[in-house]
Amino acid sequence: MFPTLNATGDLLFLERFSVRFQKVNVGDIVVACSPENPRVLICKRVLAVEGDSISVLPEPYAQDAAKNVLIPKGHVWLQGDDPYKSRDSRHYGPVPYALLQGKVQLRIWPPHSWKKF
Amino acid sequence: MFSDIARKFCQVFNLFCCVHVFHAHVGQLHYVVGPSMFPTLNATGDLLFLERFSVRFQKVNVGDIVVACSPENPRVLICKRVLAVEGDSISVLPEPYAQDAAKNVLIPKGHVWLQGDDPYKSRDSRHYGPVPYALLQGKVQLRIWPPHSWKKF
Numbered sequence: 416m417f418p419t420l421n422a423t424g425d426l427l428f429l430e431r432f433s434v435r436f437q438k439v440n441v442g443d444i445v446v447a448c449s450p451e452n453p454r455v456l457i458c459k460r461v462l463a464v465e466g467d468s469i470s471v472l473p474e475p476y477a478q479d480a481a482k483n484v485l486i487p488k489g490h491v492w493l494q495g496d497d498p499y500k501s502r503d504s505r506h507y508g509p510v511p512y513a514l515l516q517g518k519v520q521l522r523i524w525p526p527h528s529w530k531k532f
Numbered sequence: 533m534f535s536d537i538a539r540k541f542c543q544v545f546n547l548f549c550c551v552h553v554f555h556a557h558v559g560q561l562h563y564v565v566g567p568s569m570f571p572t573l574n575a576t577g578d579l580l581f582l583e584r585f586s587v588r589f590q591k592v593n594v595g596d597i598v599v600a601c602s603p604e605n606p607r608v609l610i611c612k613r614v615l616a617v618e619g620d621s622i623s624v625l626p627e628p629y630a631q632d633a634a635k636n637v638l639i640p641k642g643h644v645w646l647q648g649d650d651p652y653k654s655r656d657s658r659h660y661g662p663v664p665y666a667l668l669q670g671k672v673q674l675r676i677w678p679p680h681s682w683k684k685f
Contacts, residue, residue: 437606437607448664448666449642449666450642450643450664450666451640451641451642452641452642453590453642453664453665453666454590487604487660488604488605489602489603489604489605489606490603507640510664511601511603511606511663511664511667512606513601513602513603513606513667514664514666514667
């Protein structure tokens with residue numbers, strides 16, 4: 416999620432109401448259970464919600480290989496801000512909404528980079 | 533008088549915390565309605581006890597009945613049987629009638645294949661694909677109600 420979040424680690428505050436009442440919007444940063452490993456949490460940005468159609472570049476370099484993906488019902492498209500280093504929905508497809516754990520609201524640590532998202 | 537009210541409030545709050553911890557981490561009661569698991573479960577409704585340890589420690593096996601969040605609607609819980617786990621290859625009939633249309637599906641890492649016992653009435657992984665393991669909520673252990681059909685799964 417570089418440069419939005421530090422690669423060395425950030426302490427974030429998530430709130431769960433947005434996820435519980437399905438108020439997650441495009442552009443929000445969320446934490447979710449990984450679809451590939453249930454013991455791992457991932458932090459990505461929501462780029463599309465159910466019903467949207469998103470144009471996806473499987474490889475950031477290959478501009479002419481873009482394909483359109485329709486997000487199915489009950490799913491969202493998660494993608495990291497750094498497309499070269501992120502493993503996200505481009506690799507494992509749309510993520511079911513029920514996997515979302517919370518929406519990132521604040522960065523608390525490091526203290527000099529305190530930020531409200 | 534206020535100390536009595538405060539004491540009662542603390543007792544109720546403690547009870548709520550205990551119930552919440554049990555519900556979230558040990559086991560839950562769920563009333564499951566629907567025809568998709570007929571004849572194993574009644575279409576008119578069963579009260580089931582789920583335990584959460586199996587799911588938490590990834591001890592769910594093929595043949596277990598589980599309750600999971602629906603991948604199509606996060607507000608809905610589904611009750612299905614696990615037919616395959618990650619790494620397995622399962623032969624799927626998209627339509628129960630069409631024997632010659634079977635296709636092999638390889639279950640990806642971190643996913644399971646859920647299917648109802650009644651293939652004609654169930655909407656399951658044949659329609660929405662393998663389900664991420666993290667959506668599983670609990671493994672069904674007991675049927676408590678109706679009392680004459682008490683059963684350990």
